[in-house]
Amino acid sequence: MTTFVHPYIPNTAPESRAAMLAAVGAESVEEFYADVPESLRLQRALDLPTPLVAEQDLARHVRGILATNRSTEERLSFLGAGTYNHYVPAVVDEVIRRSEFLTAYAGEPYEDHGRFQALFEYQSLMAELLAMDVVNVPTYDGYQATATGLAMAGRLTGRGRVLALSDVLPEKLSKVHDYIRTSLAIEQVAPADGTADLDAFREQLDDGVAAVWIETPSATGAVETRLAEIAEAAHAVGAIVVVGTDPIGYGVLTPPSMQGADIVTGDIQSLGLHQWFGGAHAGFIAVHDDERFVMEMPSRLFGLESTDVPGEYGFGDVAYERTSFAQREEGKEWVGTAAALWGIATGVYLSLMGPAGMAELGELLLARTRHAQQKLAAIPGVELGDTALHLREFTVRFAPARAADVVTALRAQGIEPGVVLDERTLLVCVTEATSAADIDRLADAVSAFVSDDSKEHGA
Structure with missing residues (x-):
């Protein structure tokens, strides 16, 4: 078998690879993967095409792949479930493409005071939106941010249980569980009619609970309207209230911090970031001006600092000693790659x-969501999943039609009607980019399919 040596990657040369293995005392590359269970290994070579050495051939190959994609500008999309089609003003892209901001790694060189100021301004604006005092430089994504918020609660209380009161995106729940499973156990309390079941919550609440975790809006878009009651009960037993949220609605909704939340986390994708291929994602963690909470935050904080010159100020790290940059292996959590450019x-x-503008946007999202709910619920054979207040997303149930069949039929018409949750349930998402005419088109298409399906099955 001929060994392929990449023209731009010298480490693919056999002699280079052998030299590196000798330098670290390894017999083969396989030794580096000794900790990966056999069940997770592919056990075969990757199914890759023949290497394209000529750049023009590679460019043509990649263009062919990209040509199979369909964007939300080409198709009418009601897809959400964590990545949302909000409008991104042109100036946002213009600013972040500037050379002083755009870099190849993390969007953040380590000594750049202009960038530090830009991120300080981001933190300040987010703090105002969330009615919180301290917001971090963005973490990798919102899933990590929520996991870190729960881990902080575990360290602060010394307890080992988390009560999750809301519907959580399965992918998020999986990521959070993986992150905290060695120190915290998640106990899910099933929601009632879309939001927290307070009676079931109180039955499971005791002084062994480290954190009460609420997602609002939930994975199905339900807004938790009794957060203050939940927080009061949690605080009575010494538990910390951790809220996972999307900040898009807080121009009109009451922020969790004003309803008793101790730690507020989430993702900023909806605030000026495109969907792209699964989204540009970045996480935030927000806390009150309480030293106990601030010192548990593992991620970087940029603040206004005085210099040696009287009256002159600069921007830099705050309480740097908290981080794993300073603590190294003694750190409470590894800082990891930041998504500072998205901040x-x-x-x-x-x-x-x-x-x-945020207030107007929030009102529009609530109105569009309600309009879509009413239009779809008016169709015979379609009903809403619950009666809770919803922002941007909601579920509908079909009878006798199957949700997957609805998706297949409407996709043929250039409509992505939503995400299938189970045989009868569809998660539908609307944003400010979804017009009333778009919603009418969806409703008409669903109505036509459900009617034809009912006739076919003799209903």
Whole structure:
């Protein structure tokens, strides 16, 4: 078998690979994967095409792959489930593509005071939106941010249980569980009619609970309207209230911090970041100005600092000694790769929108969501999944039609009607980019399919 040596990657040369293995005392590359269970290994070579050495051939191959994609500008999309089609003002992209911001790694060189100021402004704008005092430089994504918020609660209380009161995206629940499973056990309390079941919650609440975890809006878009009651009960037994949220609605909704939340986490994808191929994602963690909570935050914080020159100020790390950069292996959590460039994008977005713009957007999202619910619920054979207040997303149930069949039929018409949750349930998402005419088109297409399906099955 001929060994392929990549023209731009010298480490693929056999002699280079052998030299590196000798330097670290390994017999083969396989030794580096000794900790990976056999069940997770592919056990075969990757199914890759023949290497394309010529750049023009590679470019043509990649263009062919990209040509199979369909964007939300080409198709009418009601897809959400964690990545949302919100409008991104052109100036956001213009700013983050500037050379002083755009870099190959993490969007963040380690000594760049202009970038530090831009991220300080982002933190300040997010703090105002969330009515919180301290917000971190963005983490990798919102899943990690929520996992870190729960881990913080575990360290602060010394307890080992988490009560999850809301519907959580399965992918998020999996990521959070994987992150905290060695120290915290998640106990799910099934929601009632979309939001937290307070009676079941109180039955399971005791002084062994480290954190009460609420997602609002939940995975199905339900807004938790009794957060203050939940927080009061949690605090009575010394538990910490951790809220996972999307900040898009807080121009009109009451922020969790004003309802008793101790740690607020989430993702900023909806604030000036595109969907792209699964989204540009970045996580935030927000806490009150309480030293106990601030010192448990593992991620970087940028603040305004005085210099040696009287009256002159700069921007830099705050309480750097908290982080694994300073603590190394003694750190409470590994800082990891930040998504700082997305923080700058969100900072530009929030500064453009301002309080009035965010309030208008929140009102529009609530109105569009309700309009879509009413249009679909008016169709015979379609009903809403619950009666809770919803922001942007909601579920509908079909009878006798199957949700997957609805998706297949409407996809043929250029409509992505939503995400299938089970045989009869579809998760539908609307944003400010979804017009009333778009919603009418969806409703008409669903109505036509359900009617034809009912006739076919003799209903």
